[in-house]
Amino acid sequence: MKNNRRLFLKKLGVTTGAAAIAPSVFASDSGQKEYLLRKCELEADQPIRLALIGVGIMGTEDTNTALRHANVSLVAVCDLYDGRLTSAKQKWGDHLFLTKDHHEILKRKDVDAVIIGTPDSWHKQISIDALNAGKHVYCEKPMVHSVEEGAEVIDAWRNSEKIMMVGSQGLSSLGNEKAKELLEAGAIGDIVYAEGFWARMSPEGAWQYNVPEDGNEQTVDWKRYISNTSNRDWDPLRFFRWRNYLDYGTGMSGDLFVHLFSSLHFITNSHGPTKVSSMGGLRYWKDQREVPDVLLGMFDYPENEAHPGFNLSLRCNFVDGTSGTTYLRIVGTKGSMDVKWEEVVLKLNSNAESDDPFMKEQAKLRASSGEESRAKILPPRETSYTAERTWKGAHYDHFGNWFKAIRTGGTVVEDPVFGFRAAAPALLCNDSYFEDRFIEWDPVKMKIV
Incomplete structure (x- = not known):
């Protein structure tokens, strides 16, 4: 008993x-x-230098969350709109290297890993370019723009020996x-x-989303934006x-x-x-x-x-x-x-x-024993x-998982x-x-x- x-x-x-x-x-x-x-904290002993590619809503949220972690810094930013590049310096410092060409980011030796917060149509190519350049990758969801692109990204990741995390941050939630x-x-x-x-x-x-007053062909690299899809005239x-x-x-x-x-x-x-x-x-x-x-x-x-x-x-x-x-x-x-x-x-x-x-x-x-049934205490x-x-939230823990894998050569949840x-x-x-x-x-x- x-x-x-x-x-x-x-x-x-x-x-x-x-x-x-x-x-x-x-x-x-x-x-x-x-x-x-409850969630336990992770120790951070190795510096990780980040670059952000795509300074939209999620790119900004991702970067702010990443920078809450110890020993993580932002060194470079890429976006196709001048206003977001200017805003990046205001948010994160005058030391930042700024560019509209993501290849310039990937050439830099002081960049260990990139956050990709671009429109979905650019997820595949920038992920592959970054992995081939020897950078770790955090790519916002969905990982690709079409199912035909999936195998290319997976192959590039497997061949790179780098850590790639996809950004469905709720995956790291306590719930x-x-x-x-x-x-x-x-x-x-x-x-x-x-x-x-x-x-x-x-x-x-x-x-x-807000369309800024100064958003035009002079402040936006429209040709680069549409270069991997249909050719169209400028459309804010x-x-x-x-x-x-x-x-x-x-x-x-x-x-x-x-x-x-x-x-x-x-x-x-x-x-x-x-x-x-x-x-x-x-x-x-x-x-x-x-x-x-x-x-x-x-x-x-x-x-x-x-x-x-x-x-x-x-x-x-x-x-x-x-x-x-x-x-x-x-x-x-x-x-x-x-x-x-x-x-x-x-x-x-x-x-x-x-x-x-x-x-x-x-x-x-x-x-x-033939005893008469007795009332029971029921579970809730x-x-x-x-x-x-x-x-600190699922978003914080998702980045923690990525950073730990980068530092230890481990695996990520996504x-x-x-x-x-x-x-x-x-x-x-x-x-x-x-x-x-x-x-x-x-x-x-x-x-x-």
């Missing part, structure tokens, strides 16, 4: 929430249990790590279904609001679905779906954009060694009154998990059996795991293979939408069937 109780207490840490990385616990008035998630642990422990049983939702309403969130919207156009961006799926794919694949150890379909439309933002502002995706994940077969639905909405709802829900045979970067809420089905061996043994003894049906306030497997079904959503058809994908060989 004592052995059973000890086994239960040991198992409690996984099945009802007290994980090794989350020792602090408190109970709410409703009986729901809540746990604090994703806890959800992965709970799923592997069987907390919700076998996965059968998952769904994700991402919504925005503000003009900037819906890609109505296509430069400053590039996400709205297929020549440069990858739509809602490439910008936002890819985050949800990254989290789901990390939590489930999945390579990806075998069938992709999507539909949607341009419902609100009548601004000449070429991509929908409402998008729905449906995906079929086959059974394999990592997980049972399950289905996934994703939704993205730029016409939303919730001011930015985001979540990933994973549903299993025993319950479900609502997963955010800083929180996981585990919900058990009302008919889910208790995993408490002590209680099971007591029930067997009563049944064998809802358990919440929340990141500690001192946690290398180009993982990054491509997350990007591919997102990019195929666009093909399904515009071609109005189902698309079959081989997630292991990473090829369209």
